[in-house]
Amino acid sequence: MLAQTPPMGFNTWNTFGPNINEQMMLEITDVMVERGYRDAGYKYVVIDDCWSMRERNENGELVADPEKFPHGMKFIADYVHSKGLKFGMYSCAGIRTCAGFPSSFDHEYQDARTFASWGVDFLKYDFCYFPSFANCQHRYLQMAMALRASGRDILFSACNWGVQEPWNWMRSIGAHMYRSTGDIVDTFASTADIAKSQIGKFNANAAGCFNDMDMLTIGMNGQGNVGRADCNNYVEYEMQFAYWCFCGAPLMIGADLRSMDDQYRELLQNPRLIALNQDAECRPPYLVRQDNGWTAMVRHLAGNEFAIGVFNFCGDARMAEITFAELGVPAASGVRLSLCDIITGEELGEKKDDLFVYVAGHSCKLFRAKFVREKGRRRG
Structure with a gap:
């Protein structure tokens, strides 16, 4: 079973936004191993939005931006796998991604096969530019089916921001984790708003499908794509991590691991908090x-x-x-x-x-x- 316990890993969006490239991904992968994140349980290295060309090729296929990723996505996937980690990518259920790149609307099966051929293990599936005539639940079902038909085990991270109360149906359509809120930013107000909004929505959280309260901001210190001047301090970061762990949420690091202060690295690798998050019974609070x-x-x-x-x-x-x-x-x-x-x-x-x-x-x-x-x- 994929996602027997809450998935753990790293995602580019919080810090890097559109400023992603091949060398950065290789360096992040190395740091995951060298500084103990892999051994602490963090397995997925995920590239978010802005990785592709602005249009599909003549065969209708998604193509990685050759300036950012000169060796292509399979090269990165192979490198990630060589380090004992898993590789994740991003697409969208709407007609464009949030940053305006090609999405998978009406290309679900074609794109799932492309991702599988590259060695992708994880797909974050966003909700921007979703057409009013389309059925949200059916479109997420369709991508879930496409991934299962791809011939590769790919964890399905559904990100529809809580539209149509996904805690009532995302498990049924085949998602392994689902976003139930809007995007987080690096402030305590944002952490608290997300945390408090989840109370009463935990019952669907269990092995195989987990309530995703968004990527962690621990260690960002106000820098990066979702950084803010009134950013969290250490105590507030500790509360964020503790809450995510207590609730059994996926743990996706959003800060730059290459420059992470030791105090934040130690927090993110706290073995007792991670054991709580990964508890085998996977019961909600x-x-x-x-x-x-x-x-x-x-x-x-x-x-x-x-x-x-x-x-x-x-x-x-x-x-x-x-x-x-x-x-x-x-x-x-x-x-x-x-x-x-x-x-x-x-x-x-x-x-x-x-x-x-x-x-x-x-x-x-x-x-x-x-x-x-x-x-x-x-x-x-």
């Missing part, structure tokens, strides 16, 4: 409470454990109180909880009463919880 600017959720994990996440979307600190009863563990249960801080790895000991969690502004706390039966208790 459940909302426990929203109160005074903070949100508390729980998520069942493999091995009869669960995670607790408290996220503070306010600019100042909050004290969150969560009762064991709210977690589904009433006083009569006869169990305590052994807690570990997921971000830091600190063991916090056993708890049996309400949790009081201090959370700084624009920050979060994540805990992994194990059940500990109280001695002498048999009922409850």
